[in-house]
Amino acid sequence: MDIELFRRHGHEFVDWVAEYFKSVENLPVMSRVQPGDIRKKIPPAPPENGEPMERIFEDFKSHILPGMTHWQHPGWFAYFPANNSPASVLAELLTAGLGAQCMVWQTSPAAAELEETVMDWLRGMIGLPEDWAGVIQDTASTATLCALLSAREVSTGFGANRRGARDPLVVYASTEAHSSVEKAVKIAGLGAENLRLIPVDEHFALIPGRLEEAVAEDARRGLRPCAVVATVGSTSSGAVDPLRAVGEICRRRSLWLHVDAAYAGTAAVLPEMRGLLDGVELADSLVFNPHKWMLTNFDCSAYFVRDPGLLIRTFEVHPEYLKTGRDAVVKNYRDWGIPLGRRFRALKLWFVIRTYGVEGVRSLVREHLRLARLFRSWVEAHPRFELLAPVNLSLVCFRWNDGRKNELELSALNKRLMEAVNDTGKVFLTHTALNGRFTLRLVVGQRTTEERHVRLAWELLTSEAEKLGA
Numbered sequence: 001m002d003i004e005l006f007r008r009h010g011h012e013f014v015d016w017v018a019e020y021f022k023s024v025e026n027l028p029v030m031s032r033v034q035p036g037d038i039r040k041k042i043p044p045a046p047p048e049n050g051e052p053m054e055r056i057f058e059d060f061k062s063h064i065l066p067g068m069t070h071w072q073h074p075g076w077f078a079y080f081p082a083n084n085s086p087a088s089v090l091a092e093l094l095t096a097g098l099g100a101q102c103m104v105w106q107t108s109p110a111a112a113e114l115e116e117t118v119m120d121w122l123r124g125m126i127g128l129p130e131d132w133a134g135v136i137q138d139t140a141s142t143a144t145l146c147a148l149l150s151a152r153e154v155s156t157g158f159g160a161n162r163r164g165a166r167d168p169l170v171v172y173a174s175t176e177a178h179s180s181v182e183k184a185v186k187i188a189g190l191g192a193e194n195l196r197l198i199p200v201d202e203h204f205a206l207i208p209g210r211l212e213e214a215v216a217e218d219a220r221r222g223l224r225p226c227a228v229v230a231t232v233g234s235t236s237s238g239a240v241d242p243l244r245a246v247g248e249i250c251r252r253r254s255l256w257l258h259v260d261a262a263y264a265g266t267a268a269v270l271p272e273m274r275g276l277l278d279g280v281e282l283a284d285s286l287v288f289n290p291h292k293w294m295l296t297n298f299d300c301s302a303y304f305v306r307d308p309g310l311l312i313r314t315f316e317v318h319p320e321y322l323k324t325g326r327d328a329v330v331k332n333y334r335d336w337g338i339p340l341g342r343r344f345r346a347l348k349l350w351f352v353i354r355t356y357g358v359e360g361v362r363s364l365v366r367e368h369l370r371l372a373r374l375f376r377s378w379v380e381a382h383p384r385f386e387l388l389a390p391v392n393l394s395l396v397c398f399r400w401n402d403g404r405k406n407e408l409e410l411s412a413l414n415k416r417l418m419e420a421v422n423d424t425g426k427v428f429l430t431h432t433a434l435n436g437r438f439t440l441r442l443v444v445g446q447r448t449t450e451e452r453h454v455r456l457a458w459e460l461l462t463s464e465a466e467k468l469g470a
């Protein structure tokens with residue numbers, strides 16, 4: 001494609017994205033295609049000769065778009081959000097145009113130094129201790145893996161071979177922890193059988209006393225307690241583990257404490273929500289995802305560590321071909337994580353924070369919290385809906401309950417209710433299980449979600465529930 005064609009289509013695509021932002025509300029939130037529908041439309045073999053962009057773009061609109069689920073829809077209440085913003089999209093375009101591989105300082109000094117600066121900004125924005133350092137990872141799953149790898153290295157000596165060791169390392173997290181913890185334990189070679197899931201209280205938060213008992217029991221059996229992953233804002237219900245109490249146990253027992261705040265970390269930009277991270281100074285690492293609730297295109301996950309030296313010792317290798325004369329005075333982020341090659345992700349974060357300002361981010365998050373509490377008040381006031389978890393953040397867990405005693409029937413009914421509401425195409429909710437109950441989740445976190453969208457979700461829920469003859 002020649003450059004003038006690129007320019008023409010570039011303008012056209014920016015126009016398309018602008019229209020998409022304006023009109024996404026009119027599309028069904030969840031894609032309605034059936035399995036295999038999209039593959040049927042795409043030729044099984046690649047074209048032998050190049051095709052004009054007009055044709056490719058037409059196919060994008062007719063074949064691809066119907067198979068998209070619209071995460072930027074204001075009726076998005078599912079999973080957790082992955083909100084983007086116009087500023088972030090524009091920065092991604094620049095990043096793609098620059099096409100830089102930002103593995104070491106020399107391969108793009110601006111990328112390295114901007115990353116250092118925006119991570120310092122973020123650290124201050126959520127109130128982490130000033131001597132912590134941050135690095136951008138692709139996802140929270142990767143950051144949690146990095147944390148467990150560092151914890152493993154600290155426990156056993158850097159670079160040690162643990163094969164055949166008789167004293168397995170043990171990792172602890174609550175029964176409500178994200179599945180990425182189990183995945184990280186498996187990948188780190190610690191053995192899935194050495195992950196202890198600690199019981200939670202009636203608010204789905206880890207019980208520190210039970211953690212203490214489990215650690216003591218493992219130590220007694222000759223195992224080596226190694227790390228704890230505390231969750232701030234669990235995926236199922238938004239539960240918050242008591243960081244300070246967990247941190248004190250970790251300090252006493254010399255355990256690595258990693259905080260998974262993938263979704264909830266953003267809320268700590270609000271002074272009134274800082275309590276979420278009370279005790280974080282006792283932790284060793286924390287992850288939160290600007291790509292969830294902070295207006296930054298996926299992917300962008302912020303990983304912070306108390307001691308970057310331990311992170312670097314976990315990952316650094318020094319092949320001759322990557323040595324540069326500046327290694328002693330600059331940050332080479334290839335040593336701060338798993339991949340060598342790195343995208344210039346700091347740019348979009350810089351654009352986002354500058355266009356919104358910290359106060360802009362705060363007011364967005366504050367509004368989402370307000371809307372979630374408003375929705376909670378409707379659930380509480382309704383005779384046949386009930387809350388199933390405390391609303392700590394912008395996530396509400398609830399269900400229809402008309403008093404019938406049969407739990408299986410209630411679960412089936414709530415599943416049908418969720419499907420009926422989602423089938424309207426106007427909103428999208430997902431579910432979880434809490435205490436074995438089918439639980440509807442409504443998360444407010446889309447950039448464009450307003451009170452009228454939350455109201456619409458509620459109206460659809462109540463009217464579909466009546467229709468189901470509940």
Ligand SMILES: *Cc1c(COP(=O)(O)O)cnc(C)c1O
Nearest residue numbers: 139140141178180235260262263
């Ligand atoms: C979303 C989420 C994750 C996983 O995040 P990725 O960035 O997709 O890996 C982990 N933990 C919690 C609590 C989450 O909400």
